[in-house]
Amino acid sequence: MQSIFGTDGIRGRFNEEITYSLAYKVGYALGSTLENKNPILIGRDTRISGDILLQAITQGINESGTKFINLGICPTPAIPFLIKQENLSSGVMISASHNPPEYNGIKIFDHNGQKITKNFESKIQKIIEESKQNISIPRKVVSLKTSKDLMDSYIKSLIQTMGGESLSGLRIILDTCYGSATTCAKKIFQSLGADVKVINNSKNGLKINLNCGSTHLEPLKKALRESPADMGFSFDGDADRVIGIDSEGNVLDGDHILFLWGRELMEQKILTNNLLVSTQMANLGFEKSWKKIGGILHRTDVGDKYVYDAIKKKRAVLGGEQSGHILSKINNFSGDGILTALQISKYCKKKNINLNDWLKSSFEPFPQKLTNIKLDFNINKLNPNNKILIDESIKNFQAIYSDNCRVYIRPSGTEPVIRVLVAAKNHEEVHSLSSEITNKLFLEIGKIIHQR
Numbered sequence: 001m002q003s004i005f006g007t008d009g010i011r012g013r014f015n016e017e018i019t020y021s022l023a024y025k026v027g028y029a030l031g032s033t034l035e036n037k038n039p040i041l042i043g044r045d046t047r048i049s050g051d052i053l054l055q056a057i058t059q060g061i062n063e064s065g066t067k068f069i070n071l072g073i074c075p076t077p078a079i080p081f082l083i084k085q086e087n088l089s090s091g092v093m094i095s096a097s098h099n100p101p102e103y104n105g106i107k108i109f110d111h112n113g114q115k116i117t118k119n120f121e122s123k124i125q126k127i128i129e130e131s132k133q134n135i136s137i138p139r140k141v142v143s144l145k146t147s148k149d150l151m152d153s154y155i156k157s158l159i160q161t162m163g164g165e166s167l168s169g170l171r172i173i174l175d176t177c178y179g180s181a182t183t184c185a186k187k188i189f190q191s192l193g194a195d196v197k198v199i200n201n202s203k204n205g206l207k208i209n210l211n212c213g214s215t216h217l218e219p220l221k222k223a224l225r226e227s228p229a230d231m232g233f234s235f236d237g238d239a240d241r242v243i244g245i246d247s248e249g250n251v252l253d254g255d256h257i258l259f260l261w262g263r264e265l266m267e268q269k270i271l272t273n274n275l276l277v278s279t280q281m282a283n284l285g286f287e288k289s290w291k292k293i294g295g296i297l298h299r300t301d302v303g304d305k306y307v308y309d310a311i312k313k314k315r316a317v318l319g320g321e322q323s324g325h326i327l328s329k330i331n332n333f334s335g336d337g338i339l340t341a342l343q344i345s346k347y348c349k350k351k352n353i354n355l356n357d358w359l360k361s362s363f364e365p366f367p368q369k370l371t372n373i374k375l376d377f378n379i380n381k382l383n384p385n386n387k388i389l390i391d392e393s394i395k396n397f398q399a400i401y402s403d404n405c406r407v408y409i410r411p412s413g414t415e416p417v418i419r420v421l422v423a424a425k426n427h428e429e430v431h432s433l434s435s436e437i438t439n440k441l442f443l444e445i446g447k448i449i450h451q452r
Helices: 020-033 047-065 076-087 117-128 150-160 185-191 218-227 253-266 284-292 304-314 336-352 355-360 384-399 427-452
Strands: 010-013 039-046 068-073 092-095 103-109 171-175 195-199 232-235 242-246 275-279 296-300 319-321 327-328 370-375 405-411 417-424
Touching: 010 232, 020 047, 020 092, 020 103, 020 117, 039 047, 047 068, 047 092, 047 103, 047 417, 076 150, 103 117, 150 336, 171 185, 171 218, 171 242, 185 336, 195 218, 195 304, 195 319, 218 232, 218 242, 232 336, 242 336, 242 355, 253 275, 253 284, 253 319, 253 327, 253 336, 253 355, 275 304, 284 296, 284 417, 296 304, 304 319, 304 327, 319 384, 327 336, 327 405, 336 355, 336 427, 370 427, 384 427, 405 427, 417 427
Parallel strands: 039 068, 039 092, 171 195, 171 232, 275 296, 275 319
Antiparallel strands: 010 103, 092 103, 232 242, 319 327, 370 417, 405 417
8 A cells, every 4th residue: 555644744635535534544543553542632724624534533533542632723833832731642633734625634743742753654554554444424523622722822822932022013914814824813913912904814614725825925915015014924724834925025935034034043143053954945045145144054855844854953943944834943843834923023023124124135036936747647656667767857857956056856745746946047047947857857757657
């Protein structure tokens, strides 16, 4: 059986890759694997399928003889925070993060609030493979009681990260993208004194991430044009990512967040070895500018778990991804979009600088282009020989690298696409190289597949 785990837990389209039966088996396998029999904490985002998968997972956990606590709709980072605080055995978040509404996923955390290891994944996989049961969706979905006290505790913890700093006088617009951030983002910013306007703020699982949120910034830019504010923040479906927009509509992505936040920590002499951890997707201009001011940028494979592993290994205090998934020592390196937005707002207030001026002091990005080559097959389900041939083709194209040009190619962990990132000093070079590589790679893959 092909591994059900991808780069960030289990993910796929509901009723296709992610079924009620699979979710039940995951719940049962998790409960059976745990040595610590304290309750398992479960949360979800707003997707319609979330309720059904919640029923399945809790049914499986019950069958394993383990108890659970239902947090209800919440940001993903609430789960690891509360696992540690309440000394729980593990946690589950039902979410497909930034993916469209028809997708869903299962993220599993251990007793330390960290994403589970490969070894833990293998134990769960083995129990699932040995299970012959096929559990169908019950006719009646039971309403499970949620824990409001725990959610309040998470909200309080975010407010405390501000160290008493107020956001009064700041006008901020939030795009909660019909997802997890709808539960608390507005309340948190308002309680800190900010003048807050919120868009896409209903818990609507049919609209989550659709033309809004951190992957679709136009609604937030439009809101900033129509209701001038100091800054805006756009979250993804489970609120572990955030992208900022300044008052002029300029984008503060994860690279800029790392550069600006990292520079502050560097000046405070609390950035270990002046080191930041990011991924292969980080902008080449970011890397060059960070080195210029005495910093070191360590790149990892794409995925927050790889960033986390490198942070721990190198004892870094800050890392993240261009997508806006930022890991900070403040909350034990659990990516939290709301926490990141609060820290950016806090720095602007303390430095008495608007985000537009602060962003101007950041690096000049190299032009880059990300192209998706759409596949009509799942690359992970190919026979090993074909997969090796495709991997070799990717390596050959990726070898094109000079001081002012960079190519990075990777199959998506959640969708049937291959992502091709090209960065260079000028737009013309980026576009021509991007077109050449994507066309040739597409033809090369076609040849390999048709030789099956």
